[in-house]
Amino acid sequence: MYNFDYEKAASADDAVKAAGGSDDVMFLAGGMTLIPTLKLRLTQPEKVVDVGGIGDMKGISVSGDTVTIGAATTHADVAGSDDVKKAIPALAKLASLIGDQQVRNRGTIGGSIANADPAADYPAAVVGLGATVKTNKREIAGDDFFTAMFETALEPGELITSVSFPVPEKADYQKLANPASGYAMVGVMVAKTKDGVRVGVTGAGPSAFRASAIEDALGSDFSSDAAKGVTMSSDDLNNDLHATAEYRASCISTLAARAVKAIG
Amino acid sequence: MAKHVGERMKRVEDGRFLTGRGTYTDDISKPGQTYAVFVRSPHAHAKIKSVNVDSALNVEGVVAVYTGADMAADGVGGLPCGWQVIGKGGTPMIEPAHPPLAVDTVRYVGDAVAVVIAETKNAAKDGAEALEVDYDVQPAVASAVKAMESGAPQVHDEVPGNVCYDWELGDKDAVDKAINDAHHVTTFDLVNNRLIPNAIEPRAAIGEYDPAGDNYTLTTTSQNPHVIRLLMCAFVLQIPEHKCRVVAPDVGGGFGSKIFHYAEEAVVTWASKKAGRPVKWTSDRSEAFLTDAHGRDHVTKAQLAMDKDGKFTALKVATVANMGAYLSTFASSIPTYLYATLLAGQYTTPVIYAEVKAVFTHTTPVDAYRGAGRPEATYVIERIVEIAAREMGMDPAEIRRKNFIQPDQFPYETPVALTYDTGNYQASLDRALELSDYANFEKRREESAKNGKLRGVGLSCYIEACGIAPSAVAGALGARAGLYEAAEVRFAPTGTVSVFTGSHSHGQGHETTFAQLTADRLGIPVENVDIVHGDTDRIPFGMGTYGSRSLAVGGSAIVKAIDKIIVKGKKIAAHMMEENADDVEFDDGVFSVKGTNKSLTIGEVAFQAYVPHNFPHDELEPGLDESAFYDPNNFTYPAGAYVCEVEVDPDTGECTVEKFTAVDDFGNLINPMIVEGQVHGGIAQGIGQALLEGCVYSDDGQLVTGSYMDYAMPRAEHIPDYNFDFTTTPCTHNPIGAKGCGEAGAIGTPAAVINALTDALRVAGVDNIEMPATPLKIWQALNANKQAAE
Structure with a gap:
């Protein structure tokens, strides 16, 4: 680890002030990616601003048809939340499948989506459920949040404060985990909403995306056969040791079909 | 007095381990201790044009920087190999020098070029980063088969063609004749995948020199401190043995990877005198992936001949074994005396011939890893026997029964240099089939099919030679130590x-x-x-x-x-x-x-x-x-029968181990709970090899699977509840009647899993799949067949 300055923020405002809009300052929430990256000397921030202790950024609230999760809320808290399990069980399920228990006890939703790992689970929910990401200065639509591999619409020094999920009629998340890392090789969130079917995919491409071909198929016939019948293009999908682009394309349809089956 | 032998007594050492009171090497600090970080080659093969130590010495906190040239100037020798293999025609293996720090050439990614010693670990890291090494990058080769091709990059000048030895065992003419005369010959080509050991405690070493008595103390993560002292003192550092103490305190797993004398042990011991301060080195996990000796890595062609009844008449095996860049301590003996000598398995195959070429490549050295040669042998035999049964239309249990060495045939002399003292292979198999409800497997297969899943069952009847080793036998075979x-x-x-x-x-x-x-x-x-x-x-x-x-x-x-x-x-x-x-x-x-x-x-x-x-x-x-x-009179011969059932989801290629039954004969047991624990772990490692663990190098020698992000270790979720039992034929030649149990699970399991998997995939026309059989590979195999059919 290289040396860096450390500041523990008491509020979101303090954190943003401490960051000063600088590219060389990093926010630390659960640290599940940042700490290993620091230890391996792969990153060298000037300053780390710890937002993990900000009470206002933690917690889950349900209001009307919206579930709002504070950015510093851990995966374990989301997975174990009765409110989430009742309103969007698929979201609690997704959180329960992230990493291992230790990671879920530390990692946070804000940290996960800000990092925008192409194989993280939460992006499937942000895109698939049509979430809204709230920051210290604005609201960003889930569809617009992930811009490229490890890149988001966030500006330097901009801090996620919460994420709001509209409650779907029904939804399910299915994951094919990388046998080594446990990250998603493919993760698919299928949501049936009053505005139609949404299918959010993580793990398969450079960043989370909506599988519009499957959305269309399910829009006219919400059945697992319909999902499975869609042949996804492997163009632009990730290709690595563990999964080829063709394999990922095939698994997107398979997992979407599983999700539809689970929804019933 | 209460008797304890046979009692499932809880482990007395677990109190301190489970409460964090163990004392591992990294827990120990010496007064005035410094910290060592090794500068390692990022290239698989390069000439070292220059090393600018000043760039590191100028870093705050750096105490000393040493290179291979410094060690050579002090007359430090190379790391020795403990077993000399004599190849065909009496040609001894070629043993290139293995300096603890590379002198003019680096030969694998991770080969150490220099050591930076500093007041803190962070300062040592800073120094290592600052150290300037000018490399002249050379072409590299990672595959042993490719390394034998003409024009392949050469690993050592003194080893033309990269072949360390070309060795044989058995009667080639008799085997060729039997194959020629056979009713049926099953052929099987396989890769036994390279594994990275991953003990939970990474290696560490502390060197300490006491000028008062001219004494050295090395504290190290070793499975055999006396062997390390002997090798390091006599061959590397030329220290009188009585002037050196080697301590291996609590050690968190070895699996073979902590048998060997590693460069870092010699470097910290030597450097502690040179720098006048104790020197501590602790490997991080990334370093462990690059520098702990790897395991397996065989490419093998096998032929099994049989008569019309499925009685085996000959076995012929040709193996290319990857040694990595240098000969590790026992590397040469693993694919020869711990491999080919086991090729009779549990069977009466009358003639066997094995040929093994050991090949240098630009990769991490390869040496013993849990089972060491015997998992590779078992995989060859138990896969080819299963394939033979399928080709002959016989039940896999039946073909094994037909060929088992019978209880009244012991002591049994195999055609590959061993004499089994005792065993009852039929008893283990019968019990395993009973425990696994083998008779009703087809019903379970149908149930799985109803859910769109493919189910398969596979057997593996392994044998191993343990209780290593009678010194006279080992010595006659080239061991440079008594055992x-x-x-x-x-x-x-x-x-x-x-x-x-x-x-x-x-x-x-x-x-x-x-x-x-x-x-x-x-x-x-x-x-x-x-x-x-x-x-x-x-x-x-x-x-x-x-x-x-x-x-x-x-x-x-x-x-x-x-x-x-x-x-x-x-x-x-x-x-x-x-x-x-x-x-x-x-x-x-x-x-x-x-x-x-x-x-x-x-x-x-x-x-x-x-x-x-x-x-x-x-x-x-x-x-x-x-x-x-x-000093034992013979090896011991633990043996057993494993039955594995897997289920495959053809849509994604996911494979789950649904049932695993292990019936082992370890002779007399002292603590059955500990024995079961050993088998639990061994089976987990075997499932790991079969389905998860695969070390991958790029063609130019970069380790692609260099962390847990890409190298898959078995987790609890991959392992089913096991069915266990034991059969007992006590070892006839030691006073306890015990045979040993530490490696069995890792030896017997991979073949059982892959036999089950290929049984499941047979309906889709897939008859072989290489380890690790990942979801991707299974899906690709199923898909290739689907496409071929269309």
Whole structure:
């Protein structure tokens, strides 16, 4: 680890002030990616601003048809939340499948989506459920949040404060985990909403995306056969040791079909 | 006295391990300690044009920087290989120099170029980053098969064509004739995947030099401290052995990877004198992936000949074994004497011929890893036998039964240089089939099919040669060491006992098992026995723990020393009771005289031994402290039968192990719970090899699977509940009747899993799949077939 300055923020405002809009300052929430990256000397921030202790950024609230999760809320808290399990069980399920228990006890939703790992689970929910990401200065639509591999619409020094999920009629998340890392090789969130079917995919491409071909198929016939019948293009999908682009394309349809089956 | 042998006693060492009170090498700090970080080559093959040590020495906190040239200038030797293999035509293997720090050429990614020693670990890292090394990058080769091709990059100038040795065993002409005359010949080409050991504790070493006595102390993560002391002192650093103490304290797993004498041990020991400060090095996990000796990595072609009844008539095996860039301590013996000698398996195959080419590549050295040669042999045999059964239209259990060595055929001399002392292979298989409900498998297959899943069942009947090793046999085969074990049993005046053993426990539970054994033999409470190991200043010269040898060889040495204690105790008891020693009997902690009511407890005798107020000194020495060396007469031959059932989701290629049944014959058991634990872990590693673990190098020698992000280790979710049982044919030639259990699971499992998987995939026309059989590979195999069919 290289040396860096450390500041523990008491509020979101303090954190943003401490960051000063600088590219060389990093926010630390659960640290599940940042700490290993620091230890391996792969990153060298000037300053780390710890937002993990900000009470206002933690917690889950349900209001009307919206579930709002504070950015510093851990995966374990989301997975174990009765409110989430009742309103969007698929979201609690997704959180329960992230990493291992230790990671879920530390990692946070804000940290996960800000990092925008192409194989993280939460992006499937942000895109698939049509979430809204709230920051210290604005609201960003889930569809617009992930811009490229490890890149988001966030500006330097901009801090996620919460994420709001509209409650779907029904939804399910299915994951094919990388046998080594446990990250998603493919993760698919299928949501049936009053505005139609949404299918959010993580793990398969450079960043989370909506599988519009499957959305269309399910829009006219919400059945697992319909999902499975869609042949996804492997163009632009990730290709690595563990999964080829063709394999990922095939698994997107398979997992979407599983999700539809689970929804019933 | 309560008997403990056979009892599922909880492990006495677990108290300290589970409460974080173990003392591992990295837990130890020496006064004035410095920290070492190694500068390692990022290239698989390069000439070192220059090293600018000033760039690192200028970093704040850096104490010293040493290079291969510095070590060479001090006359430091290369890391030795402990086993000389003589190839075809009497040609000895070629042993290129293996300097602890590279001198002019680096030969794998991770090869150490320099060591930076600093006041803190962070300063040492800064120094290592600042160190400027100018490389002239050369072409590299990672695959052993490609390394043998003409025009392949050369790893060592003195090894043209990269072949370290070309070795053979068995009667080639007889095998060729039998294959020619056979009713049917099954051929099978396979890759036995390279594995990275991943003990939970990464390696670490602390070198310390005491100028007052000109003494060195090396604290290290080793399975065999005396062997490290011998190799390092005699071959590398030329330190008189008595001037060096090697301590291997609590060690968190070895699996073979901590047998070997590694460069870092020699460097920190040498540097501690040079720098005048203790030097500590602790590997991080990334470094462990690059520098712990890897395992397996064979490419093999096999042919099994049989008559019309499926009776095996010959086996022919040709293997290319990857040695990596240098010969690690026991590397040469693994694909030869621990592999080809096991190719008879449990069968009466009358003639066998094996040919093994060991090849240098620009990769991390390869050496023993749990099972070491025997998993590779078992995989060849148990896969080809299963394929043969399918080709012959026979039940896989039936073809095995037909070829088993029968109980009345022991001792059984195989055509590949071993003599099995005892066994009952039919009994293990029968029990395994019963426990696994093999008879009703087809019903379960149908159930799976209803859910769209493919289910398969596979057998594996393994044998291993353990209790390594009879020194005479090992010596005749090229071992440069004896492979006995040593023990000392020392009574204290108040009747408690310390057992000093050359075996080393790094997870095996010796502190419990050996105490159970000792307590029973001496008839004393088990809590009165302490097991001492891992310190060359305390224990007698012993060879350490590997090859499932600790109980069979180390335990037998303890028994031998206990026997001497009893003989001495009888003399003392006879003196105390004023009787003749020949009339004194010993049973369950009590010396008594036949036909009298005279008796003494061993505690009373021990006390008198140390308070010898009236001993006749010309006849009787004070003290009750005996040592023994035990050199086995033969290997031991644990064997067993495993049955695996898997289920495959054809949509994604996901494969789950649904049922796993293991019936092992380890001879007599001391602590069945510990034995089961050993098998649990071994099976997990076997499932890991079969389905998850695959070390991948790019063509130019970069390690692609260099972390847990890409190298898949088995997790609890991958492992089913096991069905367990034991059959018992006691080893005939050691006093315990034990055979060893540490490696069996890792040896027998991979073939059982892949046999089950290929059985599941047969309906889709897939007949082979290489390990690790990942979801991707399974999906691709199923898909390739689907496409071919369309």
